[in-house]
Amino acid sequence: MDNKEIVFTAPWEVEVREAALSPKALAAHEVLVKKKYTLISPGTELACLSGNEKWFRMPGVPGYAAVSEVVETGNGVTDFAKGDLVFHYGDHSAYQVVSAEGVFLKVPPGIPLQWVPFTRMATVAFTSVRVSDIELGDHVVVTGLGLIGNMASQLAKLQGATVFGIDFSEHRLQMAAKTGLDAGFSAGSEDVHDQIKQLTNGEGVSALIEATGVPKAVVDNLPLLARYGELILLGSPRGEYQTNVTEVLNYVHLINYGSLTFKGAHEWRYPVARDPFVKHSLVRNSQIVFDLMANKKLQIEPLISHVLKPEEAPTAYEGLKNDKERYHGVVFDWS
The missing domain is CATH 3.40.50.720 (NAD(P)-binding Rossmann-like Domain)
Structure with a gap:
């Protein structure tokens, strides 16, 4: 399977690479997804691109906010099926194998798909x-x-x-x-x-x-x-x-x-999944954000400055670094 990735190769150097994705048999709780949209987190990703974040190793694929379509599921996955649209902490790549546990949630109907990755920013x-x-x-x-x-x-x-x-x-x-x-x-x-x-x-x-x-x-x-x-x-x-x-x-x-x-x-500071002994969790917060979006109580559309193809990634990060007046909410369209 042909895959495409946005890669930070060195400080302030961004490339878009073609890569073969040959996943082994999916583990019981794993899912293969195809990205629809991913969102740049400007603060974190520019810090990574600067080379000053020791936890991010170059060359590496950044990103942690995605809406995707389920392509294949492991034999232990029962709550999701091929074709489901999901929000998850996905990177900037066309395809990815991820866990169906934790923050891996079906997208409620009626929410524009371009809005969905902003759920991560909202829960932060x-x-x-x-x-x-x-x-x-x-x-x-x-x-x-x-x-x-x-x-x-x-x-x-x-x-x-x-x-x-x-x-x-x-x-x-x-x-x-x-x-x-x-x-x-x-x-x-x-x-x-x-x-x-x-x-x-x-x-x-x-x-x-x-x-x-x-x-x-x-x-x-x-x-x-x-x-x-x-x-x-x-x-x-x-x-x-x-x-x-x-x-x-x-x-x-x-x-x-x-x-x-x-x-x-x-x-x-809060657990990822719902816990009977803790009121708040990342999953619960994400579901509340879905409701706020659906009811137009959380405004997302004014935050979107650009919807770009992955090939335009170098321009996107350059804009976020040096043209903050025009670049803020940059979404990659993987369709």
């Missing part, structure tokens, strides 16, 4: 709401309005909060306005904090969701938090940053009398 963002104490009537600010930050802002709004966003990109601010953001602010503006304080009657926000992964953004925006506020680290911190940590600790300890809470919001 979901963690910021799951770990938080965000309630009806709260004020929340999200720093960084890429795919993850945008969805975090939408989910916080669905939680009942008034949501503000901060980003350097005017295009991202406009996109977030289309998806329901209450107010957006340029990160380059000197009076951002004053404007947000005015909108919160001088109190500040109850939750700061940090989605950029830039450590400086955490420190710079701590003053936005109200008493008993929570800092939620959604973006994985990357890059070196030097500061006087004593000032940060004293801000928490003295200025706010120890009332601030720091929370990590990495998606893997």
Whole structure:
């Protein structure tokens, strides 16, 4: 069987390769799938492409968000059949052998297939709401309005909060306005904090969701938090940053009398499959996202900037790296 893969061959080098796929007999719980669409995760995949993610080895095939058609099933697979459309954590290849366990879910009818891979981005963002104490009537600010930050802002709004966003990109601010953001602010503006304080009657926000992964953004925006506020680290911190940590600790300890809470919001803090002893799981979150998409409560269409063929992968990653105003939600069409 002829296969096609997007391959990171070296830092900042992307190739599309033809490869023969000759899978051995499928294991009992394995499935052979044919991709329909896959979605680039800009933060993670650009970090991998830079060569700075030690867990990603080059040459390697990136990607972890796909909607596919089932081609063949192992003899232990009973819930799926040939022809089923499924959402799973698939890479950027035409065909792939994957496990039918865990996050491997049938796509409900009525959801456009191009939207389905965004479920992965939404479940990543979901963690910021799951770990938080965000309630009806709260004020929340999200720093960084890429795919993850945008969805975090939408989910916080669905939680009942008034949501503000901060980003350097005017295009991202406009996109977030289309998806329901209450107010957006340029990160380059000197009076951002004053404007947000005015909108919160001088109190500040109850939750700061940090989605950029830039450590400086955490420190710079701590003053936005109200008493008993929570800092939620959604973006994985990357890059070196030097500061006087004593000032940060004293801000928490003295200025706010120890009332601030720091929370990590990495998606893997919850189990993959449903567990009778744990309320949340990646499977449950994914199914909830399906419902939100189907009922048009989670806006996906404004997040799609490009639908490209796999052969255009070098252009896609170049755009995500150097033309962030035009490239954000890039979907590969494998049909």
